[in-house]
Amino acid sequence: MTIHLKTQDLARRLLSYEAETGKFSESMESATLRVYEKLRQGLGAFAGVAAFESLASRALALAKPEAPSLGATQIAADGSIRGLGKFKSQIDNDKNQTGDDHGVILIARLLGLLFVFLGEALTLSLLRVQWPSTVFDDHS
Amino acid sequence: MSAQEKVKINKLPTGVPGLDEIVGGGLPEFSFNIIAGAPGSGKTTLAHQFVFANATAERPALYFTVLGESAIKMLRYQQQYTFFDPTKLPGAIRFINLSQVVLEKDLGVVLEEIAKEVEKANPAVVVVDSFRTMVRKPQSDMDLQSFIQRLALFLASWQATTFLIGEYAEDELRDNPIFTVADGLFWLRQTAERNSIVRKLQIVKLRGQDSVPGLHTFRITDSGVQAFSRTFGLTGHVRNQPSRRRLSFGIPELDKMLDGGVREGDSVLVAGSSGTGKSVLATQFIAEGIRQGEPGIVAVFEERPQAYAERAASLGLDLDAPQKDGKLAILYLRPLDLSVDETMHSILDAVQKIGAKRLVIDSLAGFEMALSPGFRADFRESLYRMIFALTGIGVTILSTVEVDESFTEFPFSTYSISFLTDDIIRLRYISIDGQLRKIMVVIKMRGGNHAKDIREYEITSKGVVILGERLISYQALISGLPVLSGRSNPQDEPPHRAEEKSPHVQTLE
Numbered sequence: 001m002t003i004h005l006k007t008q009d010l011a012r013r014l015l016s017y018e019a020e021t022g023k024f025s026e027s028m029e030s031a032t033l034r035v036y037e038k039l040r041q042g043l044g045a046f047a048g049v050a051a052f053e054s055l056a057s058r059a060l061a062l063a064k065p066e067a068p069s070l071g072a073t074q075i076a077a078d079g080s081i082r083g084l085g086k087f088k089s090q091i092d093n094d095k096n097q098t099g100d101d102h103g104v105i106l107i108a109r110l111l112g113l114l115f116v117f118l119g120e121a122l123t124l125s126l127l128r129v130q131w132p133s134t135v136f137d138d139h140s
Numbered sequence: 141m142s143a144q145e146k147v148k149i150n151k152l153p154t155g156v157p158g159l160d161e162i163v164g165g166g167l168p169e170f171s172f173n174i175i176a177g178a179p180g181s182g183k184t185t186l187a188h189q190f191v192f193a194n195a196t197a198e199r200p201a202l203y204f205t206v207l208g209e210s211a212i213k214m215l216r217y218q219q220q221y222t223f224f225d226p227t228k229l230p231g232a233i234r235f236i237n238l239s240q241v242v243l244e245k246d247l248g249v250v251l252e253e254i255a256k257e258v259e260k261a262n263p264a265v266v267v268v269d270s271f272r273t274m275v276r277k278p279q280s281d282m283d284l285q286s287f288i289q290r291l292a293l294f295l296a297s298w299q300a301t302t303f304l305i306g307e308y309a310e311d312e313l314r315d316n317p318i319f320t321v322a323d324g325l326f327w328l329r330q331t332a333e334r335n336s337i338v339r340k341l342q343i344v345k346l347r348g349q350d351s352v353p354g355l356h357t358f359r360i361t362d363s364g365v366q367a368f369s370r371t372f373g374l375t376g377h378v379r380n381q382p383s384r385r386r387l388s389f390g391i392p393e394l395d396k397m398l399d400g401g402v403r404e405g406d407s408v409l410v411a412g413s414s415g416t417g418k419s420v421l422a423t424q425f426i427a428e429g430i431r432q433g434e435p436g437i438v439a440v441f442e443e444r445p446q447a448y449a450e451r452a453a454s455l456g457l458d459l460d461a462p463q464k465d466g467k468l469a470i471l472y473l474r475p476l477d478l479s480v481d482e483t484m485h486s487i488l489d490a491v492q493k494i495g496a497k498r499l500v501i502d503s504l505a506g507f508e509m510a511l512s513p514g515f516r517a518d519f520r521e522s523l524y525r526m527i528f529a530l531t532g533i534g535v536t537i538l539s540t541v542e543v544d545e546s547f548t549e550f551p552f553s554t555y556s557i558s559f560l561t562d563d564i565i566r567l568r569y570i571s572i573d574g575q576l577r578k579i580m581v582v583i584k585m586r587g588g589n590h591a592k593d594i595r596e597y598e599i600t601s602k603g604v605v606i607l608g609e610r611l612i613s614y615q616a617l618i619s620g621l622p623v624l625s626g627r628s629n630p631q632d633e634p635p636h637r638a639e640e641k642s643p644h645v646q647t648l649e
Contacts, residue, residue, distance in 0.1 A: 047235070051212055055212070
């Protein structure tokens with residue numbers, strides 16, 4: 001499995017987990033936001049806000065060509081993501097992609113950068129703090 | 141206070157090969173240490189090795205990064221080292237970034253933030269990397285000193301062993317109040333000398349422990365920092381009692397000249413010009429040792445082990461089989477930027493691994509050339525330490541040295557190292573009857589009644605072969621240009637051995 005496929009698979013798992021553990025049925029952008037926020041909190045404390053903001057901006061720049069509906073999304077100076085909810089209306093104009101796909105693309109790109117910089121083993125070690133190990137079962 | 145009432149300070153492994161010995165057995169638990177040095181000197185890597193060696197899930201390490209290298213970049217590079225264990229992150233080793241706090245708040249808040257994390261995690265180890273970036277913020281010295289003092293007090297009370305990492309230049313060592321607070325001060329130096337980089341480590345202070353003084357070389361490899369103690373890892377080792385045993389060269393006539401052979405634990409110097417058979421003699425010495433069940437090591441600097449073994453094979457000496465059997469190690473020591481301490485470390489490792497009794501250094505000139513230019517200045521002193529240490533553990537050393545052939549002098553070494561050796565065997569060319577022939581003489585043998593005969597020898601397919609009786613028909617042999625003496629009967633000559641030194645030979649001591 002290539003890194004890209006691996007990170008997409010991992011992103012799907014994280015998003016699915018967050019969607020399933022919501023108290024009520026949540027939109028996919030909420031699940032994306034929750035995954036993103038967990039990553040921001042964890043990596044921000046670990047690497048610093050500025051380092052996370054840089055990575056997130058790069059991930060968003062890489063994701064936008066694959067998910068045009070992320071066009072209005074922005075990363076703030078504190079690393080938080082803005083405009084994520086706007087992609088729902090734009091999805092209607094893009095019949096080939098769903099909200100799931102856009103969330104997966106963004107998170108996969110962020111995870112991909114972590115794989116590149118920290119390596120798979122260390123990235124997974126860091127993620128295991130915030131998600132149960134069952135999410136990573138069979139992930140290789 | 142009786143011995144029983146004394147507090148026992150636990151010593152923690154540094155995780156840095158060679159450093160435990162230098163710091164006196166390990167790093168004092170709960171000590172407050174500073175690692176100082178220039179950029180690229182290995183400060184962070186050293187701290188990481190300590191962290192990985194000591195952090196556990198129950199007593200984790202907190203690694204605070206401040207301004208400077210981000211944790212992501214730091215870990216990207218650090219995980220290339222073999223000591224890096226990704227499974228220790230983030231449970232046993234936790235990175236916490238304080239950049240924002242440092243940029244936006246004062247040192248008091250930084251201290252509060254560190255205290256909050258420490259109280260939460262109950263760490264065994266705390267690292268602040270780099271605390272110097274906090275120092276550079278405009279504030280008075282008193283603020284900083286107060287901060288360091290409070291931090292030291294707090295972390296010691298919370299039973300954490302601490303490292304502050306800072307970039308410091310050499311001239312900042314003096315009168316720095318921050319260093320006064322520290323229990324341990326590790327200074328890493330990196331200097332460029334000609335085309336070589338020399339890294340040295342100094343334990344400037346270490347409270348409560350007897351560290352090895354002086355500058356110790358270190359290297360950064362795939363395994364991280366590796367330190368080479370000036371005492372070669374033999375601190376506290378009791379020197380072996382001198383042995384009366386004699387070691388054979390496997391050349392009966394030479395053994396006779398040496399009063400039965402080389403005394404075990406001696407340092408022997410074989411000196412001669414190019415082509416006189418120094419390496420051949422050295423190879424025979426090693427091969428005879430192996431034949432008698434004494435494992436050996438050959439440290440070569442000028443040729444590869446395979447070439448060395450092939451040359452031995454041409455003399456009928458098999459060095460391949462004993463290598464396979466673990467009775468012989470031929471060490472090819474990388475001919476670039478070596479320090480004597482590193483060389484010694486490699487040799488000692490091999491000595492301990494195969495239980496070596498004999499060591500050949502072929503040659504001292506090659507050894508010197510393999511050293512970084514900065515270490516060559518200390519070659520004699522380093523060689524002295526090395527020979528003293530090795531003979532102290534019972535190894536018999538034979539070193540070869542090339543000397544310029546002169547027809548007016550009879551030098552033993554270009555290094556003025558004769559005093560380092562117990563025995564000297566001198567080989568040289570002489571011109572006789574229109575032939576360039578070779579002679580051998582034992583110049584010196586400490587504690588032994590060696591022959592003072594000058595013997596002719598040849599290098600044959602069986603190695604060095606000593607010919608006939610001593611050359612009594614000539615005078616001034618050691619000048620290289622002998623003249624006929626007119627005598628031919630050995631009975632007319634002085635006895636085979638004598639207590640007096642030959643008048644032709646320069647005084648050694």
